[in-house]
Amino acid sequence: EPEVTQTPSHQVTQMGQEVILRCVPISNHLYFYWYRQILGQKVEFLVSFYNNEISEKSEIFDDQFSVERPDGSNFTLKIRSTKLEDSAMYFCASSETGGASGELFFGEGSRLTVL
Amino acid sequence: KQEVTQIPAALSVPEGENLVLNCSFTDSAIYNLQWFRQDPGKGLTSLLLIQSSQREQTSGRLNASLDKSSGRSTLYIAASQPGDSATYLCAVDNTDKLIFGTGTRLQVFP
Numbered sequence: 318e319p320e321v322t323q324t325p326s327h328q329v330t331q332m333g334q335e336v337i338l339r340c341v342p343i344s345n346h347l348y349f350y351w352y353r354q355i356l357g358q359k360v361e362f363l364v365s366f367y368n369n370e371i372s373e374k375s376e377i378f379d380d381q382f383s384v385e386r387p388d389g390s391n392f393t394l395k396i397r398s399t400k401l402e403d404s405a406m407y408f409c410a411s412s413e414t415g416g417a418s419g420e421l422f423f424g425e426g427s428r429l430t431v432l
Numbered sequence: 433k434q435e436v437t438q439i440p441a442a443l444s445v446p447e448g449e450n451l452v453l454n455c456s457f458t459d460s461a462i463y464n465l466q467w468f469r470q471d472p473g474k475g476l477t478s479l480l481l482i483q484s485s486q487r488e489q490t491s492g493r494l495n496a497s498l499d500k501s502s503g504r505s506t507l508y509i510a511a512s513q514p515g516d517s518a519t520y521l522c523a524v525d526n527t528d529k530l531i532f533g534t535g536t537r538l539q540v541f542p
Contacts, residue, residue: 352530360476360521360532373529408475415528420466425475 319343321424323409329430330399338394338427340409349392350410350421351384353377360408366392367415399431434459434526438533445540447514453507453536455522460500466530467496467507468521476521480507512540 322341330336342349351363365372366384381403383395392411396403406426412419435458445451455465464483468476480489480496482505488497493510505522519537523530 348528350529359534360523360530362529362531365528373527375529410476420478420481421530422478423468423476428473 319422321409321411321422323407323424323427325427326425327428327430329432332401332431333398336396336399336403336429338396338407338409338429340392340394340424341390342392342409342411343413343422344390346411346413346422348372348412348415348419349384349386350412351394352408352410352423353405354408354426355402355405363394363407396429399429401431404429404431434462434524434531436522436524436531436533438520438522438536440536441534442537443539445512445538447512447540447542449512449540451509451512451538453509453520453522453538455505455507455533457503457505457524457531459524459526460503461526462500463525463528465496465498465505465522465524467494467505468523470519470521470535472519479520509538512538514540514542516540 324339349366354360364374364378408426410421410423412421437456439454466481467479482489482498495508498505517539519535521535523532
């Protein structure tokens, strides 16, 4: 069964460093998303991406964050100058038709620990 | 602003019981509602998707209902098994982004 894959599964970084989280969405999907979950809290929307541009972003997704689809398969989340409060599980998701009518499929997550 | 609440926060039951997990949301103008399962330290597994025009969806021992006008959904799990132990999340889609509840942590013991 097709699945969303994410790497790395766990990354530890020092505060102020840049981090890139990678995702390979399901191959025929056109809509891509990043969500995050701080330990013990709700899963929160970060950003949606369609047709090579951001569709919507949350208040959390400030200038520190960026997303990119560098080739036909990867979808990346870059966090510049990480802060302690960026420690969380980051989930990538994809959808064939978009969330309004389509089901979202999530990856296993990348756990980011900022020291 | 859409708020999603799940009750109960935690549930511990013996194997074989039929269960009802509740989800409520404040803004009824949703596109769809999705139920997920999350195992500890793992990703989100989609269980059921209910479009706003639908009343319920079924998959195996799972049945989810949606009453959009009252802002409620229920997930019914029949004949629960220890393997059902996980956190169950509901999420509503207003504008192509999911708003999640805090989840119901379910433990089914043998």
